[in-house]
Amino acid sequence: MSSWEGKTRGGTTGYRIFILLLKKVNIRFSYALLRAVTVYFWFFSDKSPLIYFYQNRLRYHKFDAYKAIYRNYVMLGQCLLDKIVVMAGIKNKFTFDFDGEEYLHALAKDKKGGILIGAHIGNWEIAGHLLTRINTKVHVVMLDAEHQKIKELMQNVLRDKQMSIIPIKNNFDHLHAIEEALKKGEFIALHGDRFLPGSKTICTEFLGREAQFPSGPFYMASKFGAPVCYVSAIKTSRYHYHFKASKPEELPYPNKLKTRNQDLKNMIEPYVRNLEQIVLENPNQWFNFYSFWGDKNAAN
Secondary structure, three states: OOOOOOOOOOOOHHHHHHHHHHHHOOHHHHHHHHHHHHHHHHHHOOOHHHHHHHHHHOOOOHHHHHHHHHHHHHHHHHHHHHHHHHHHOOOOOOEEEEEOHHHHHHHHHOOOOEEEEEOOEOOHHHHHHHHHHOOOOEEEEEOOOOOHHHHHHHHHHOOOOOEEEEEOOOOOHHHHHHHHHHHOOOEEEEEOOOOOOOOOEEEEEEOOEEEEEEOHHHHHHHHHOOOEEEEEEEEEEOOEEEEEEOOOEOOOOOOOHHHHHHHHHHHHHHHHHHHHHHHHHOHHHEOOOOOOOOHHHOOO
16 A cells, blocks of 8 residues: 655745735635646646546546546645635635534533544645634644745744644654643644555555555544544635534543554544545545555556
């Protein structure tokens, strides 16, 4: 099975141009320019992972799959622009509705802490930004090794400083930081759909074929006794997002080594089924552009 390489494509030039347009013109013009940029990427990018996703997993006809890839690229670009606008405080028309937010308010009030697990579906960054409505500190665990220049650029433009970043390091200091945050009743936010080479994974069926998911988030939740919620922010119209948080659940610690893998799989299953439903409802907001099912996404 294939793992994510841990690095997001692209340089900073495109980011800088769109940030300038968003600040000096408006998002509508930026959306229009985005479509032209999308045509370029549609022609010259490696579309094989998404071809496999739409044709083999969702059973689209070939022509419909290519159209869906274009819409997917447009949606990704819009989500990136929306993130900059909302988090940089640029004047905008965005509206939001919230489903399950009361669960997070209750966890914060009771100072229980919690692990919020998302995925590369919809707009994860906006979901994280909306967590500032909750009266507790949120620590985002960075699983990606994004280009440093892009990180620095985004840090300069984004105004949201209420979140703490916990970077994953080889010396495992991040585990101590996560434990300390949870002891204080704070939230940990991270992805549950990508893993780096060498990470512990569990294989389970996703959209009709076996795929690997990282066991780390779920094992940590059981080890530290932290409630788990699944969170997402889906773009439902041009200027509207739907934020959703699942009801918290506590995961039992897998004490027995003999059954630990099966126990971890049982923990991961609700997350995968939840993700599967969101993907089926919003296939053009699936933003994993690598061989998610492994074997270079060979046809089954």
